[in-house]
Amino acid sequence: MGIFAKIKNVFNKKDDINKDLEKYEEGLSKTRREFVSELNGLSKRYKNVDAEYFEELENILIMADIGVNTVMKFVDKLKKRVKDEKINSPDDLKEIIVDELFIMYAEDGVFSSKINYSDSGPTVILFIGVNGVGKTTSIGKIANKMKNENKKVLLVAGDTFRAGATEQLEEWGKRLDVPVVTTKSKDPGAAIYDGVETSLKEGYDVVLVDTAGRLQNKVNLMNELAKINNVIKKLIPNAPHETMLVIDATTGQNGVSQAKEFSKVTDITGIVLTKLDGTAKGGIVLAIKEETNIPVKYVGLGEREDDLEPFDVEKYIYGLFKDL
Numbered sequence: 001m002g003i004f005a006k007i008k009n010v011f012n013k014k015d016d017i018n019k020d021l022e023k024y025e026e027g028l029s030k031t032r033r034e035f036v037s038e039l040n041g042l043s044k045r046y047k048n049v050d051a052e053y054f055e056e057l058e059n060i061l062i063m064a065d066i067g068v069n070t071v072m073k074f075v076d077k078l079k080k081r082v083k084d085e086k087i088n089s090p091d092d093l094k095e096i097i098v099d100e101l102f103i104m105y106a107e108d109g110v111f112s113s114k115i116n117y118s119d120s121g122p123t124v125i126l127f128i129g130v131n132g133v134g135k136t137t138s139i140g141k142i143a144n145k146m147k148n149e150n151k152k153v154l155l156v157a158g159d160t161f162r163a164g165a166t167e168q169l170e171e172w173g174k175r176l177d178v179p180v181v182t183t184k185s186k187d188p189g190a191a192i193y194d195g196v197e198t199s200l201k202e203g204y205d206v207v208l209v210d211t212a213g214r215l216q217n218k219v220n221l222m223n224e225l226a227k228i229n230n231v232i233k234k235l236i237p238n239a240p241h242e243t244m245l246v247i248d249a250t251t252g253q254n255g256v257s258q259a260k261e262f263s264k265v266t267d268i269t270g271i272v273l274t275k276l277d278g279t280a281k282g283g284i285v286l287a288i289k290e291e292t293n294i295p296v297k298y299v300g301l302g303e304r305e306d307d308l309e310p311f312d313v314e315k316y317i318y319g320l321f322k323d324l
Contacts, residue, residue: 004098024319027301031282036323043090065252065281070290098321113297113310122199124207124239129246131213134274139208140172141308151205155180156195158188161212189231196235222265242269249276259292270297277301
């Protein structure tokens with residue numbers, strides 16, 4: 001029995017309603033409809049696994065936004081397996097394709113979506129990313145999750161650049177009954193210093209820090225992030241404990257490019273992938289891992305407050321291919 005068959009077997013046997021699994025199924029439905037129908041169509045059009053079959057498979061995978069370089073490497077591995085195992089039938093190859101996609105994400109050790117919480121004192125999580133990716137909304141949703149886990153959460157409005165950014169975070173604070181530290185200064189360091197200092201004095205568990213959502217030239221971006229990191233380290237030397245890059249899944253390969261660019265100027269510990277439910281190109285999760293080696297820690301699977309889920313590769317693979 002292959003890996004995907006085992007995953008399917010486990011999830012199909014669950015008697016209780018698994019809300020998280022349902023969210024993956026619903027959130028990945030757009031990608032699943034296109035991806036699975038294309039794979040099924042491929043099996044019907046070809047009697048044998050040949051060069052033309054692989055050429056079409058490459059196009060299907062690229063259209064799912066897995067990325068050209070990743071697809072080429074993946075198909076080469078698949079061709080080797082077909083040759084070694086003497087696989088001729090496209091039907092036999094379908095589940096092997098899914099197994100290999102799972103292996104591609106999980107090789108070198110399965111990434112954990114768990115937050116790196118501090119053993120002592122507040123955990124500081126910095127959020128970065130370009131404008132319009134849903135950064136502030138993601139912070140609000142993560143704050144909601146953490147509050148529901150009985151953590152004492154503090155929000156910090158470190159985006160002093162975008163008009164309305166502070167007000168948007170304050171609105172989330174009111175909705176969740178979570179305090180928000182702001183500043184009248186244009187210097188984000190002022191709000192961040194006050195926020196981290198407050199978290200230490202008042203015994204907060206987690207500090208979620210919003211930052212300006214703009215990809216400036218690399219020198220300015222590096223300087224600004226270095227300054228923010230230094231401000232935090234003055235108060236908590238081993239912080240920030242996480243630096244999350246927020247990416248909009250609907251931007252496809254542009255999101256992968258953002259991850260590469262930001263990686264050049266700061267250490268990113270995790271990706272928050274928003275609006276995965278709004279795209280038919282859910283393969284971007286695999287492209288991000290393969291091209292940046294940064295774990296996806298949260299995925300947006302809907303618009304409700306509780307629809308930002310910790311990333312689970314088994315639920316992701318199941319959500320993509322359950323109809324196969």
